Amino acid sequence: MNLWRSAACAAAAIGLISSASLPAAAQKEIKLGIIYDYTGPFAGGGSLPAAIATKIAVDMINERGGVEGHKIVATYADAQSKSDVAINEAERLLNEVKVDVLMGVFSSAHCVPMAAKVDAAKRFMWANVCVASAVFKGKNLQYVFRPQVHSDQFGEASCNFIAENAKTKLKKDPKDVSVAILYEDGPYGTGVAAGNEAKCKELGIKIAHKEGYAATSTDLSALVTKLRRARPDIILHTGYNPDITLFLRQAKEAGLKFDALIGHGAGYGQIDKLIETFKGDVNFFYNVDPVAAQLLDPKTLAPGVGDVTAEMVKRYKAETKVSEVPPHASMGFNQQWIFLTDVLPRAIKKHGGFDPEALRKASLETDIPNGGTIQGYGVKFFPPGHQMSGQNERSSPVVMQYVDGVTKIAWPANLRTIDPVLPFPAGHAYAR
Amino acid sequence: MITQKHIAGAIGLVVLLLLPVLIKLIFPGTDRYYLHLVIQILIWAFIYTGWSLMGRFGLTSLGHGAFTGIGAYVTVLLWNFAGITPWIGIPVAMVVATIAGVLVGYPCFRLRITGHYFALLTLAFTEFVRLCIVGLRDWTGGSLGTQPARYGDGLSLYAFQFEPNRVLAYYIVLAVWLIGLAIWIKVDRSMDRYALDAASQDEDAAASVGINVTREKLKITALSSAMCAFGGAIYGQYQMYIGPDTIAGLGVSLNIVFAVIAGGIWSLFGPTFGAVFTQVLAETLRVGLRGSETLSKILGQSALALDTFIYGLLLVLFIIYMPKGVVGTLAERWKRKAGS
Amino acid sequence: MMFGFFSSLDCSLDIFFVEALINGVLLAGLLALLALGLNLIFGVIDVVWICYAELVMIGMYAIFYFVQVLGLPLPLAFLLAIGLVACSGALLHYLVIRPVLDQPPINQLLVTGGVLFLLQAAATMAFGIEFRNLGIRLGSVNFGDMSFAWSRIITFAVALGAMIVLWQFLTRTYIGTAIRAISQDRQIMPLMGVDQKKVYLATSAIGGGLAGLAACLMVLQYDIYPQIGLQFGPLTFMICVLGGLGNMVGGFVAAFIIAQFITIGGSCVATEWGYAVAFLFFMLVIFVRPQGLFGAKS
């Protein structure tokens, strides 16, 4: 075993909590500041898997010898599910730890203000997980990039899925299908709901009810009553973890019935947690998310990508002892991997380093075709001047369905691994 | 006459004016972060000073979280939705907060709602405002907050966005804080201060010597709520993020009250000390505990709330053993020493 | 359109409205129970425990701990939790309130505010800020399209029962009579041979016990997290003041009024607006009747 490799392992181990840099090896370093919610409601809403997988990516790269002779030194910070803490941590990482790149960020509520701040300070930020379109839309950000899908696409995916399946499954014209849009009222929920509303309207799907609520609500029974009154066929829900649990529990208690529920990431990406709480009740639920990498057929992807996925899944399972690797793990890992294997090497080689300007140029040159990443999509960023500049234009989510604890892909048709079950079969807790 | 006090003040002022340079010397390279901490402390110190104007006269309002919230949100909403520059938005927000303060204050003072009734009533007001902010989610961004729309590259006089230039931000906030202290001193030296002191002790006796107690209280309420609204607006402009839990609501109110009480409600620098104390404690514990492997191993997640824990414990102890606060108690001790 | 929330204004007088009304009544039971404990302490000791709802939170975590970690049966966990919170109430009085009894009333309020921070932080340190629950699912009972959760019905019944038991205690026992008397004339209690300190301690323990009971009922319905007190604390104060401090029957009625605002407001507009209107109503009432809806004029 070579010496510096063990040092890197030790560094990575300490890195989880440490802000100290290792002086031992006189080697060039690149400092990353990675912010996730390790505690609080967002932690259970998907932030933790993303954080773990992000760290796996960093560890793997370091084990391979780093990037262009540079060791990756990551400082991980906890935003505690609070935006003001996230902002303060960003300040600290950028200006006290003096990281070269700010990364991570689960919640869009943190992402939006933080991205604007980092950009204004002309520092470089790479967003792994947060999806709100509002991060980029109309902001003309220069130094913030996100290969991840964005919330408008989430909203559109579910409506498209409904429109395509209404006739065959629900025996109704899409115009006769009614949906209810529920969302946590942060940038993420609001963004997805706006996408839902716009797309469903465009497709002629009726919106029986649309309502936002605070993710920290302790009582959603009034909302449930309104849904029972509005009688939607399909519920489009966007939320984090405690609020989803609360909603499902109160909906069941109040006898709310519907044909299908489509969740949009975050809490719905954590199927393990939902099954733990609700057992069979969450069977046949849908979730819109970037795909969990292990679900894709490696043959459809670029050569070598499948091996990376396999390695990530192996390490993730070893670390967390879970059976199902959630989509958030893939998101955290994938974006990290793209940065470390595509953008960063190019910046160092071609643009002479990893200052924000070099990273920016390298990012703008990114051109990964579809199938080139573990989540299937390719990467090319909208150029400056575009209203979404900095956002990946090639990303796309999928609609997944949970069937008996196994995740299947139900949409788009070309990736499909299941004929969607719609409506709920008789005897289901929420079946009409 | 130049007293020791004046000299100390002058030296302090020079130090503060040179602080960005000093910080750069002491923490080369990381000055932005430390300036950020200082700026946050100064903004809160200003808000705390604004509250203490009222609080020191027994008007223990738990409603100032509403005023900071109104200040921040009105300014940002006017900017985001009507394109009105904060130069107009902030005064408007201050007027709105003042009106709100007077609307709540007038019946309270007329009906002599004081003590814990006043506290509970203003508490209801704070919650009302916070719920309105959350409820108007289509405008305010709901429970997770919103941010002022960036103007240009984020440094703009017109949009009153000064955050990217830390040094500039520091001087702006320093000026705000100094204005806060000046207002405190002005109030402290006015006859109204005596009137309010008297009224806080005995309203009947105060009225009997001709003091219009209701009017005096309304005046200070208006001033205090306007100041807190201003502070809230500055916070929003600097932080470029406002959330119902970070700048409005009961949590903010309680923080204000407790920081001031810990620092000392009757002293000029009491509220500022409270701000230094609470902000530094929170930041050091958060960073320090996360940064130290052994400590976070021992405490694990507990480290999260250790600052609040210490904070709560100290508050209880302060109120029991040091009701005048740190600065107040030290000043008294010093005075006693000087006297004897 | 001026305000966004009107877009979801939807208040037809149908069966769901009736359901909301009845749910309001059921919620009122819990709120009344919460207010009862606080009212008792308020009336007797003349101190507002601003951390009262945090005691409830401690009780909820205790139950969670007993059941999920120690694996105790639920009824035993409930009993232990009630006992634990009763002890905390007494301890709170002994350690925190007693030293400041001579200070201005506002300091007493503030010192319990310090305890609020302390308890919240302690809960966070012990359990983290995640939402927890016991996973109890009691189902619901249906009348036509109306549906009522058993957890709410049980809560209401137990709250009502507890209030009756407390009333019996207050009217049938010496210490109970003393508790009722002490708010009417504090100074002459020693002339009756009543040791105020003991009555204060007993009241604090009873108030704590009620908070513990409320905790037992709340774990049936709500998730447990450190800030849950902030959801219920302000409501509880409001109900106490609205009902007239120390007036337990008044508190009961006030709980019903506030609960109706919350449920009807929530089901007609949005959850926040139900609460917001309740707070607004509270302020307006106090401006018109500072002594509360049912308080005696002093």
Add this chain to the structure above:
Amino acid sequence: MAMLRVDGLTKQFGGFTAVSNVSFEVAEGEILGLIGPNGSGKSTTFNCVAGMYVPTAGSIAFEGGEIGGLAANQVCHKGIARTFQIPRPFRNLTLLENVALSAHFGANAKLSRAQCWAKAEESLAMVGLPTDAYTSTDGLGAAALKKLELARALATGPRLLLADESLNGLDHSEMDQAADMLERIRKEKGITIVWVEHIMGVLMRVVDRVVVLDHGEKIFDGKPAEAQTDKRVVEVYLGETDH
């Protein structure tokens, strides 16, 4: 013309009538004693005049203008100052600040800061209290606190002084001093005084006239010497002598 005219004054608290249909007048320049045993309604009458209570019925006219129902601070601005039975100093202020405060707020004319301080010093000197800026109210005895009450009232520049049971808690020599002081205030400042008191002894020496209340009703109005022998007054004070 009477300076103060109380006409048919009635004050009820809930169902309890504390003062019922009491009428009396105070002439300019006189010292009127308002006396009666505990619970006779004299303090209630006093507080109605001073603006602490709103009368249930009747009128209170001061220099021809109605003042019944005005707030205490408004009454003060009309030129009526009062003292409190139990001294109520502002303990968080120094002696001088206590008095300067009432000079500033009590007077109708806006006085400059310096004028307020000068007036405060003058008032303190008049009652014989220290006029330096640092003396606090802590540690003042009953007599000094009474004097402070008086100084505070005088600083508002009143034409009528309502002195409430100002001798309670004083020893004999202090009582005499206090009575002398009231006389001197009238003589030197020309202030009319209504003196509410239940210790009749000292009061009798100084007042021009007494009004005696019992159970909320006026039972006597006349010269002090006559009061001491009036059968009803004696009964009120000593109980019914034979039955």
Add this chain to the structure above:
Amino acid sequence: MLDLKNIDAGYGAFQALFGISMQVNAGEAVAVIGANGAGKTTLMRVISGMLPASAGAMTMEGTDLRATAPHKVVELGIAHVPESRRLFPRLSVEDNLRLGAFIPSARAHFSERLDYVYGLFPRLKERRSQFAGTMSGGEQQMCAIARALMSKPKLVLLDEPSMGLAPVIVQQVFELVRRIRAEGYTVLIVEQNVSQVLKVADRAYLLEVGRMVQSGSAAELAASDEIRKAYMGI
């Protein structure tokens, strides 16, 4: 029975009692008279422990009263009927009486004592479930005295029992005082109504501005000029 030696007491800086010495012997009715503000009520409060004495010695049947906690004074057999009655207005008559029997020794005999005071004051039995605050002044005084008797005291302190009552009622109140005397209780009574109280008392003390100026048999004091001087300033 009760023995006070050189008692000083006051409120903060204000001293209300100066060197008071007095005795009450078993079976006696003793009156303390004096004008308003003479310190009579303060004296009663000092004896029952509501106000701590600042100097002097005070014993009840040999037990040091100054060392006894206020709520323990009742257990020594001293029942205080406070000035202006101080009933619990929103408690029923019977609950008021129940509180009178709060001390353990009285609780044991509650129903017995209740029968006894109802026998003494049948009026109270009629009103037993009424709020005490809704009764007339005379009935309230009756209730206050009954409440004091519930603890089976040896010494009853009566503070201004006639205050604020109409003249007719005052007669009735003094009648009550005579009755409890007849029941064998030792009575210490404070009154403003001199002529009445001197008729029921054996001995009397005259207080003036916190000082004991005269003492003697009721008849002696009734004949003395001191009283007129103290009250009327003649």
